[in-house]
Amino acid sequence: MVSRKHLKLFLIIALIFRVITTFCHDASIIEITKSGNFNTFTNYDRNQYYLDSSFINAALIVLKRYPELENIKIKYIKKNINTMMAARPVIGSTLKQMGKRKYKIITSTNPKNKSEKLFRQISINAYEGILSHEFAHILCYSKKTGVQLIFYSIAYPFKKRKIERETDQIAIDRGFGKELIEYNQFIITSNLVSKKYLKNKERNYLSIKEIEKIIYK
Numbered sequence: 001m002v003s004r005k006h007l008k009l010f011l012i013i014a015l016i017f018r019v020i021t022t023f024c025h026d027a028s029i030i031e032i033t034k035s036g037n038f039n040t041f042t043n044y045d046r047n048q049y050y051l052d053s054s055f056i057n058a059a060l061i062v063l064k065r066y067p068e069l070e071n072i073k074i075k076y077i078k079k080n081i082n083t084m085m086a087a088r089p090v091i092g093s094t095l096k097q098m099g100k101r102k103y104k105i106i107t108s109t110n111p112k113n114k115s116e117k118l119f120r121q122i123s124i125n126a127y128e129g130i131l132s133h134e135f136a137h138i139l140c141y142s143k144k145t146g147v148q149l150i151f152y153s154i155a156y157p158f159k160k161r162k163i164e165r166e167t168d169q170i171a172i173d174r175g176f177g178k179e180l181i182e183y184n185q186f187i188i189t190s191n192l193v194s195k196k197y198l199k200n201k202e203r204n205y206l207s208i209k210e211i212e213k214i215i216y217k
């Protein structure tokens with residue numbers, strides 16, 4: 001039988017693993033500067049250029065409505081993750097002063113959710129929709145101290161629905177309600193998106209109807 005001591009140890013290891021995987025550092029591909037310029041790094045090819053240029057265009061439009069993030073460094077990374085896109089602090093800078101912290105937006109290369117193909121078909125409005133959600137996450141992170149961020153990351157799996165719905169609400173407050181709806185319509189009608197991803201969206205995020213209710217009230 002598993003003793004209480006072992007269970008405690010297991011929980012501590014699981015929490016440490018959770019923090020490390022959340023904030024894990026990767027090689028960046030693009031770094032957007034506040035002037036709208038960007039620097040490119042490794043793994044750069046023609047296909048990625050298409051994806052990257054539409055990302056940059058959408059990101060710059062969205063950033064204009066998040067003036068608080070103007071001086072914050074955000075890196076664009078491609079990585080095999082389970083969701084389409086994610087925003088996280090860069091691990092090495094988590095405990096730095098809030099103004100000096102760096103963040104990353106990760107686009108999935110996971111072959112199961114076919115996100116690379118999907119992002120080649122996405123409209124600029126839908127791209128703005130998903131990015132406005134990711135920048136809303138970064139806005140929340142930017143208001144937290146390093147220690148608060150670590151606890152926030154540990155609590156995330158237990159408060160996922162609340163956090164994700166509040167993040168959608170921030171994006172709507174910044175004027176991206178219609179774009180969020182367009183993103184949702186895009187993924188619902190696409191034959192590239194996995195059922196698992198759609199179920200997760202349905203369970204944890206604002207629905208099209210809920211967003212419509214907010215923006216047309």
Ligand SMILES: [Zn+2]
Pocket residue numbers: 133137164167
């Ligand atoms: Zn989110």
